[in-house]
Amino acid sequence: MTKRPDGGSIEAVVHDVGRPVPEGELAVSHEPAFAPADEAARADEAARAAELAARRSGVQVRLLDALAELEQVYELFDRIWQPDASNPPVTVEHLRAMTHAGNYAAGAFLDGELVGACVGFFASPPGHALHSHVAGVAAAARGRHVGFALKVHQRSWALERGLRDVTWTFDPLIRRNAYFNLAKLRARPQEYLVDFYGDMDDAINEGQGSDRLLVRWALGDPAVVAACSSGGGSGPDEPAGAVAALTESASGRPVAAPAAAWERAPSCLVRTPTDIEALRRADPVLARQWRLAMRDVLGGMLGSGAQVVGFTGSGAYVVERTDG
Known part of the structure; x- marks a missing residue:
């Protein structure tokens, strides 16, 4: 370890x-x-x-x-x-x-x-x-x-x-x-x-x-x-029309959109949890779910050539793709 x-x-x-x-x-x-x-x-x-x-x-x-x-x-x-x-x-x-x-x-x-x-x-x-x-x-x-x-x-x-x-x-x-x-x-x-x-x-x-x-x-x-x-x-404002690729539910859970909704979108938002440090203490299982969701969505985007161009005051990565 x-x-x-x-x-x-x-x-x-x-x-x-x-x-x-x-x-x-x-x-x-x-x-x-x-x-x-x-x-x-x-x-x-x-x-x-x-x-x-x-x-x-x-x-x-x-x-x-x-x-x-x-x-x-x-x-x-x-x-x-x-x-x-x-x-x-x-x-x-x-x-x-x-x-x-x-x-x-x-x-x-x-x-x-x-x-x-x-x-x-x-x-x-x-x-x-x-x-x-x-x-x-x-x-x-x-x-x-x-x-x-x-x-x-x-x-x-x-x-x-x-x-x-x-x-x-x-x-x-x-x-x-x-x-x-x-x-x-x-x-x-x-x-x-x-x-x-x-x-x-x-x-x-x-x-x-x-x-x-x-x-x-x-x-x-x-x-x-x-x-x-x-x-x-x-931080920038959230771009109008950006695809919400990863969001946080009312109960604090990660909600990932289907990859087909964001993998070719020109602009996406990938939201972070409100307070992952507190969540790790209170509910480690849920915190681990956030880790895997962020890996799949943000990791997948960067791995396929998209770029993070900013981070909003509301807690989301702004990701853009220019290759169509």
């Missing part, structure tokens, strides 16, 4: 434990490489956005490398995920090696106390991308937009080093995380990963499978630039 923790609500977890993306698996940017002047201008813009986001959140976000600080990161993640003691999200030794090798580790401090942290490492293609391995925020700091401040700081760090993309994974059933990643940050899903970690043994994920969405954050995309400089983007 895999015992690696991940997932959770946006107040507690920004995104989950991830992994490097093999070259060729991820659709990377096809825009021309940044010219030196453009690269410097992007880095300056990103640094200003990061400073503003931290100020709005009332935190100080800075890089971490001292051993005592890395121990605090370990303790913070342990409180968030409550993992099996034999397999924490990261170990202090892992953090030490990563930061010594020049990878990304940053913390958010509120009145001198570490309340959030984010860790990432360089990924393929070389010199192009950062994979954001894990990011989390303490429950005590919820509602302050600390997760947003951390991600905008990460973007600034990546652009300063000439990178163009950041990738990470998250649980597609968790509505808050989907909205944060797709609407507020304007990242875009690239792939639906079925049972990515296998069975998991932690307070959040045990017995629920580990399907994940792999997302790409194109750091120079105008929508990303606007979102980071303005405190975050917002």
